[in-house]
Amino acid sequence: TTVKHDIELPSNIPELLLEKHANYLISYGTNKDEYNYSQTEHMRMSGMYWGLTALDLMGKLEQTNKEEVLEFIKQCQSDSGGISASMQHDPHLLYTLSAIQILCMYDALNVINVDKIVNYVKERQQADGSFAGDQWGEVDVRFSFCAVATLSLLNRLDAIDVEKAVQFVLKCMNFDGGFGSKPGSESHAGLIYCCTGLLSITGHLHLIDADRLGWWLCERQLPSGGLNGRPEKLPDVCYSWWVLSALTILGRLHWIDKKALIDYILTCQDVESGGFSDRPGDMVDPFHTLFGLTALSLLDKNFSLKPINPTYCMPEYIIDRLGLKPSRLD
Numbered sequence: 633t634t635v636k637h638d639i640e641l642p643s644n645i646p647e648l649l650l651e652k653h654a655n656y657l658i659s660y661g662t663n664k665d666e667y668n669y670s671q672t673e674h675m676r677m678s679g680m681y682w683g684l685t686a687l688d689l690m691g692k693l694e695q696t697n698k699e700e701v702l703e704f705i706k707q708c709q710s711d712s713g714g715i716s717a718s719m720q721h722d723p724h725l726l727y728t729l730s731a732i733q734i735l736c737m738y739d740a741l742n743v744i745n746v747d748k749i750v751n752y753v754k755e756r757q758q759a760d761g762s763f764a765g766d767q768w769g770e771v772d773v774r775f776s777f778c779a780v781a782t783l784s785l786l787n788r789l790d791a792i793d794v795e796k797a798v799q800f801v802l803k804c805m806n807f808d809g810g811f812g813s814k815p816g817s818e819s820h821a822g823l824i825y826c827c828t829g830l831l832s833i834t835g836h837l838h839l840i841d842a843d844r845l846g847w848w849l850c851e852r853q854l855p856s857g858g859l860n861g862r863p864e865k866l867p868d869v870c871y872s873w874w875v876l877s878a879l880t881i882l883g884r885l886h887w888i889d890k891k892a893l894i895d896y897i898l899t900c901q902d903v904e905s906g907g908f909s910d911r912p913g914d915m916v917d918p919f920h921t922l923f924g925l926t927a928l929s930l931l932d933k934n935f936s937l938k939p940i941n942p943t944y945c946m947p948e949y950i951i952d953r954l955g956l957k958p959s960r961l962d
């Protein structure tokens with residue numbers, strides 16, 4: 633039997649239903665009793681970053697409850713300086729980055745203790761330049777990206793050893809040009825985004841074999857038009873973001889069949905409830921809704937979406953306002 637590694641696209645391709653997606657995200661945060669809301673407590677800070685970034689891209693940030701969000705973030709900063717996913721949870725670099733990204737969008741970094749954030753991140757760096765995600769010590773190159781992105785948003789990259797952080801990223805590079813989560817781990821689109829983004833922030837993109845990695849990335853596109861995260865995997869909307877943002881940073885976005893990918897992403901909308909799912913017909917969620925919209929923003933500026941910065945996955949105007957210039961290959 634031939635193993636199916638792709639899907640058939642539905643015949644009709646819906647147009648981009650921005651009002652529906654905005655209403656889905658705005659109501660997601662409000663009805664707290666809903667099952668989904670309770671299931672996402674362990675990652676609520678990231679869930680808020682996904683929803684608020686998507687709403688800002690659609691020009692709806694002013695419809696959110698800014699004061700309530702700022703109060704929640706203040707309550708989530710622990711004595712260690714790190715920020716947790718929800719109140720009374722342990723702090724972690726993943727949620728510290730999400731919180732700083734939200735505060736940059738709201739232009740409200742003053743509501744938390746920035747020096748204690750910087751110290752929390754600095755304390756996570758290991759002797760080999762890598763970063764542990766929290767005090768329990770799990771190392772993953774995703775956490776290197778969280779550390780470097782957080783500190784660069786605060787203009788405090790001086791607090792860590794950037795050269796050693798870069799050395800660890802290079803140890804994660806594979807013969808196929810891609811990156812895994814640790815030295816020797818297999819290449820995966822999500823980790824390639826983290827490593828490409830870190831090297832873009834620190835100005836070390838010249839260390840990447842852009843043609844070899846670009847080739848591996850555009851190989852992710854399947855006949856359905858969708859992108860997968862590794863060879864032999866099914867397509868998934870969130871991989872549109874991981875692959876496209878890395879290709880954009882490498883200056884090779886044009887290597888992808890844009891029209892086919894746009895059609896794939898549009899079929900992943902739920903035309904009733906709003907929101908995007910990983911594949912047509914699956915359950916929608918805020919994670920895939922953000923990454924569907926950010927991918928469309930990179931693919932075609934004629935959708936009514938604000939431009940997205942491929943390195944930080946934040947609206948371009950926020951990165952401009954912060955005076956940040958993450959590098960890209962031409």
Ligand SMILES: COc1ccc(S(=O)(=O)N2Cc3cc(C#N)ccc3N(Cc3cncn3C)C[C@H]2Cc2ccccc2)cc1
Pocket residue numbers: 672675678822868870910917918919920
């Ligand atoms: C399926 O239930 C889940 C499973 C895992 C998680 S998770 O570990 O917190 N996380 C974030 C995430 C959030 C949502 C939403 N809302 C949905 C999925 C999803 N995944 C799982 C996923 C996405 N594409 C395919 N898969 C299987 C990624 C994962 C890891 C991740 C975290 C942060 C940034 C990037 C990636 C949450 C819910």
Ligand SMILES: [Zn+2]
Pocket residue numbers: 868869870871910920
């Ligand atoms: Zn996904």
